[in-house]
Amino acid sequence: MKPAPFEYYAPSSLPDAVDLLARLDADGCDMKIIAGGQSLMPMLALRVARPEALVDLRRLEDLDYIRKEDDGTLAIGAMTSKQAAADSPLVRDAHPLFQAATELVGHRQIRNRGSVGGSFAHADPASEYPAVALVLDTEFEAIGPDGPRRIRAADFFVTYMTTALEPTDILTAVRFAPFPSGRRWAIQEFARRNGDLALAGVALAFDIEAGLCRDVRIAAFGVEATAVRLTAAEQMLEGRPAQRIAFEDAGKLAAAALDDPMSCIHASSDYRRHLIGVLTARALGEAAARAH
Numbered sequence: 001m002k003p004a005p006f007e008y009y010a011p012s013s014l015p016d017a018v019d020l021l022a023r024l025d026a027d028g029c030d031m032k033i034i035a036g037g038q039s040l041m042p043m044l045a046l047r048v049a050r051p052e053a054l055v056d057l058r059r060l061e062d063l064d065y066i067r068k069e070d071d072g073t074l075a076i077g078a079m080t081s082k083q084a085a086a087d088s089p090l091v092r093d094a095h096p097l098f099q100a101a102t103e104l105v106g107h108r109q110i111r112n113r114g115s116v117g118g119s120f121a122h123a124d125p126a127s128e129y130p131a132v133a134l135v136l137d138t139e140f141e142a143i144g145p146d147g148p149r150r151i152r153a154a155d156f157f158v159t160y161m162t163t164a165l166e167p168t169d170i171l172t173a174v175r176f177a178p179f180p181s182g183r184r185w186a187i188q189e190f191a192r193r194n195g196d197l198a199l200a201g202v203a204l205a206f207d208i209e210a211g212l213c214r215d216v217r218i219a220a221f222g223v224e225a226t227a228v229r230l231t232a233a234e235q236m237l238e239g240r241p242a243q244r245i246a247f248e249d250a251g252k253l254a255a256a257a258l259d260d261p262m263s264c265i266h267a268s269s270d271y272r273r274h275l276i277g278v279l280t281a282r283a284l285g286e287a288a289a290r291a292h
């Protein structure tokens with residue numbers, strides 16, 4: 001199918017883009033930002049989305065960067081392609097969990113066109129990125145008619161494909177606080193085919209001090225309307241020996257504590273619950289065994 005007709009704008013600066021969005025909104029225009037188009041174009045083609053105007057961010061080259069700031073924060077501009085993030089030695093060294101998650105997103109062609117910001121703004125519950133953001137406590141930088149603001153991951157993802165961004169907001173960057181070099185991490189997912197969105201997945205990070213688990217953060221994706229922290233498993237693991245028996249207990253608890261996993265023709269609610277149990281135990285084991 002072809003998209004319904006729309007006006008097309010491609011502002012050449014961030015202030016112009018902010019003004020344009022505010023003006024369109026004030027005129028009552030139903031507009032949408034487009035970045036890489038890897039999620040939005042199929043939605044337009046299927047007419048699931050029928051905006052009257054598209055505001056393309058492709059010309060905003062200022063939003064395409066990966067840099068380490070003085071305090072060690074890794075900042076990635078929203079228009080950076082996912083493949084650039086996957087290939088970046090800076091990302092690999094500073095945030096190996098984010099880099100590993102990026103490699104799991106779709107295929108190279110999709111990562112070449114799709115932007116880092118687009119994935120976060122799209123907030124697909126099956127996407128790896130929101131879960132990783134919850135684990136890493138990622139900060140989101142946005143700008144709207146009232147100026148710039150920052151939003152923490154816990155407040156950013158609201159519900160199914162909905163974030164704290166207003167229609168007039170542009171996500172400009174994602175910021176990751178330094179990830180300590182000894183901290184363990186892993187991401188595990190189950191998809192029908194390589195490159196598909198996951199039916200279920202788990203991302204996590206924790207420390208091991210004197211053989212005990214500390215500061216455990218685990219998030220699941222593909223199971224509820226947003227990525228969710230698996231707090232029951234996190235709390236149970238705190239101070240427990242980093243051993244297989246504890247990881248298997250954590251998996252069971254994670255699965256049992258899920259509210260109401262999604263169900264679709266590919267995976268029932270019970271199957272997703274089972275997957276989360278298995279993937280949690282597996283990811284904990286992988287992280288603990290990681291040489292660093």
Ligand SMILES: Cc1cc2nc3c(=O)[nH]c(=O)nc-3n(C[C@H](O)[C@H](O)[C@H](O)COP(=O)(O)OP(=O)(O)OC[C@H]3O[C@@H](n4cnc5c(N)ncnc54)[C@H](O)[C@@H]3O)c2cc1C
Binds near residue numbers: 106122
């Ligand atoms: C075959 C296939 C497989 C895929 N597999 C995966 C996968 O495994 N994991 C995964 O996470 N994703 C997957 N995707 C989605 C892909 O990663 C998209 O690139 C991504 O979700 C959206 O990024 P984009 O830049 O293309 O955004 P677009 O499609 O252009 O936009 C997506 C949404 O975000 C909004 N948006 C974009 N940029 C901004 C911004 N800077 N500020 C505010 N709002 C903005 C848009 O308005 C729109 O609502 C897959 C896609 C395909 C086609």
